[in-house]
Amino acid sequence: MxxxxxxxxxxxxxxxxxxxxxxxxxxxxxxxxxxxKATVTEITKNFVVVDCKAKMEGMIPVEEFKDKNELExxxxxxxxxxxxxxxxxxxxxxxxxxxxxxxxxxxxxxxKFFETQEELVxxxxxxxxxxxxxxxxxxxxxxxASQIDLRPLKKVDxxxxxxxxxxxxxxxKHRGNxxxxxxxxxxxxxxxxxxxxxxxxxxxxIIETARVKATTDWGIFLxxxxxxxxxxxxxxxxxxxxxxSDLVTIGQQLKVRITKIDPATNRISASVKALSEDPYEGxxxxxxxxxxxxxxxxxxxxxxxxxxxxxxxxxxxHSSYLSWVNxxxxxxxxxxxxxxxxxxVVSIDVDAKRISLSYKDTMENPWEKIQDKIGSVVEVKxxxxxxxxxxxxxxxxxxxxxxxxxxxxxxxxxxxxKFKKNSLIKVRILEIKDEKIKLSIRALEKDxxxxxxxxxxxxxxxxxxxxxxxxxxxxKVAIDxxxxxxxxxxxxxxxxxxxxxxxxxxxxxxxxxxxxxxxxDIKTRKIVLSPKAAQIDEEKSLVAKFGKGAAKSGATLKSxxxxxxxxxxxxxxxxx
Numbered sequence: 344m345x346x347x348x349x350x351x352x353x354x355x356x357x358x359x360x361x362x363x364x365x366x367x368x369x370x371x372x373x374x375x376x377x378x379x380k381a382t383v384t385e386i387t388k389n390f391v392v393v394d395c396k397a398k399m400e401g402m403i404p405v406e407e408f409k410d411k412n413e414l415e416x417x418x419x420x421x422x423x424x425x426x427x428x429x430x431x432x433x434x435x436x437x438x439x440x441x442x443x444x445x446x447x448x449x450x451x452x453x454x455k456f457f458e459t460q461e462e463l464v465x466x467x468x469x470x471x472x473x474x475x476x477x478x479x480x481x482x483x484x485x486x487x488a489s490q491i492d493l494r495p496l497k498k499v500d501x502x503x504x505x506x507x508x509x510x511x512x513x514x515x516k517h518r519g520n521x522x523x524x525x526x527x528x529x530x531x532x533x534x535x536x537x538x539x540x541x542x543x544x545x546x547x548x549i550i551e552t553a554r555v556k557a558t559t560d561w562g563i564f565l566x567x568x569x570x571x572x573x574x575x576x577x578x579x580x581x582x583x584x585x586x587x588s589d590l591v592t593i594g595q596q597l598k599v600r601i602t603k604i605d606p607a608t609n610r611i612s613a614s615v616k617a618l619s620e621d622p623y624e625g626x627x628x629x630x631x632x633x634x635x636x637x638x639x640x641x642x643x644x645x646x647x648x649x650x651x652x653x654x655x656x657x658x659x660x661h662s663s664y665l666s667w668v669n670x671x672x673x674x675x676x677x678x679x680x681x682x683x684x685x686x687x688v689v690s691i692d693v694d695a696k697r698i699s700l701s702y703k704d705t706m707e708n709p710w711e712k713i714q715d716k717i718g719s720v721v722e723v724k725x726x727x728x729x730x731x732x733x734x735x736x737x738x739x740x741x742x743x744x745x746x747x748x749x750x751x752x753x754x755x756x757x758x759x760x761k762f763k764k765n766s767l768i769k770v771r772i773l774e775i776k777d778e779k780i781k782l783s784i785r786a787l788e789k790d791x792x793x794x795x796x797x798x799x800x801x802x803x804x805x806x807x808x809x810x811x812x813x814x815x816x817x818x819k820v821a822i823d824x825x826x827x828x829x830x831x832x833x834x835x836x837x838x839x840x841x842x843x844x845x846x847x848x849x850x851x852x853x854x855x856x857x858x859x860x861x862x863x864d865i866k867t868r869k870i871v872l873s874p875k876a877a878q879i880d881e882e883k884s885l886v887a888k889f890g891k892g893a894a895k896s897g898a899t900l901k902s903x904x905x906x907x908x909x910x911x912x913x914x915x916x917x918x919x
Contacts, residue, residue, distance in 0.1 A: 375427055378444050383421045391417070393425060393439070401425070401439040408441060424448070442481070449482035453521055457511040462528055465509045467491075467502050475499070477509060477523050484511070490524035493533070537609050540570050544611070548601045553613060555595045558588045565599065565613055574599060578614035581622050581655030583641050622655035623696045630698065632688050635705055640682045648674045650686055650700055658698035660686065667703045667710060668740045677702070709739040710778060720771050720787065725764050733762055735770065735782065743780030745770060750784050752791055752827065754868070791827035792865050804860045805877050808832075810853045813846050820855055820872070828870070832858065836873040839882070844875075 381393035408414040426443035465479040474487040513522040557564040603612040638650035687704040723735035733745040750758040771786040808820035822828040862871035
């Protein structure tokens with residue numbers, strides 16, 4: 344009996360030992376590229392030695408235990424997780440890594456948190472191009488510079504190596520990249536706060552203590568009970584505001600009215616002027632069209648000038664209403680900012696809150712006054728000289744034009760060279776039409792063409808001329824004694840006989856043969872002279888006088904003389 348009991352006991356012990364042995368061998372079946380549990384057997388200055396339960400020991404550099412607290416926590420006998428890269432290297436050693444194990448666990452957690460968008464705790468450990476390194480549970484991630492705060496930060500030292508809440512915004516498992524954002528956490532928190540605060544404000548509500556946060560050229564940023572609001576420059580005052588910073592300071596409290604709330608964007612618009620009385624109410628009763636009022640120039644633009652009639656009420660003087668003289672004049676050449684002037688109300692648009700003003704209508708219209716001076720002789724100042732005309736300024740500021748044909752009766756454009764800019768000249772006002780003034784210098788003198796009327800000369804008249812200049816194409820001659828009427832006689836009109844049509848036989852100063860006026864237009868100053876025509880008329884006259892019936896037969900003066908000479912010769916021969 345005792346023997347049987349002893350045998351049974353030994354049998355049970357063997358079974359238990361076998362079970363424990365099988366379990367041990369099961370644990371010793373290791374696979375590469377997986378996380379396993381290892382026991383710390385020794386900690387040296389440079390390595391942590393661990394037992395991987397396969398009669399294998401591995402060595403991990405202490406640098407992989409980046410967290411000093413972790414190195415202090417582990418001791419001989421501690422069980423830690425390591426990553427098994429290779430069971431045996433070429434040196435016969437097992438290759439393991441604590442850092443990779445931590446990273447793989449962190450990656451699994453990161454994937455889970457990315458899907459759920461849960462907040463994580465990370466540490467901003469360094470700077471890189473375009474952002475920062477944020478370590479989350481031992482896993483280095485990239486945080487773009489734009490994602491570190493709600494607004495760009497110049498200094499981030501206060502955020503370095505301290506716990507910060509982040510959210511994983513992008514994961515690339517293939518490349519092993521993770522992007523995180525602190526801004527997303529802050530926005531989430533702020534949106535929740537804003538959503539709660541938005542419940543307490545409504546459009547039309549008056550806020551007594553809206554604090555000025557910042558100013559720009561186009562408005563004021565306000566803090567209304569923790570919410571951001573904008574007061575546009577057009578909502579600050581009914582009057583023109585050059586710079587909001589000239590009216591308010593940072594930290595100043597303003598009384599405003601909430602004018603608009605956009606629930607989709609949580610944007611709030613506020614107005615200061617909405618709490619004031621609209622100065623345009625009943626504006627048509629205060630200012631009558633056609634009346635003249637005092638104003639102050641507040642702003643000059645390319646298209647006109649703004650004038651303040653009263654606080655909050657401004658009108659526009661369009662550039663065409665600035666000057667009678669120049670309709671497209673630059674406003675800065677007429678007015679200056681802060682200048683007090685008188686203006687005339689041209690039109691009022693109550694709905695659009697627009698008032699059109701005129702500056703020139705407060706002054707005498709020079710165009711009306713100058714109408715009485717047509718035909719008068721005035722002194723003008725030369726403003727400009729072109730290749731065709733002189734532009735001169737009259738004493739009333741208006742500009743007139745002297746065409747080169749109105750300088751002298753010879754109508755030579757070279758006469759423009761005689762004049763200089765800014766010099767004074769006397770002219771006669773010939774015509775004013777469509778706000779254009781026609782001036783003349785030659786109109787100050789007697790028209791040489793009057794010589795024809797005085798001497799009763801017309802088409803068909805025969806006159807004597809004097810050679811002024813010999814040309815290749817003809818001869819330039821003077822008709823009047825004063826040599827103010829100059830005409831060119833064409834070469835083919837110099838004589839009846841072609842052989843005599845030679846300009847070179849004439850000399851300046853010589854008196855030419857009488858010429859017949861073939862064409863005469865006083866208005867266009869057209870004169871056509873022909874000595875040839877005068878000779879032909881003279882021959883016809885002589886033929887009619889001495890040739891008796893020869894004119895009808897078509898005989899010339901030469902043939903008549905030849906016949907006469909030959910007849911006399913025959914009579915003489917008979918006598919002999």
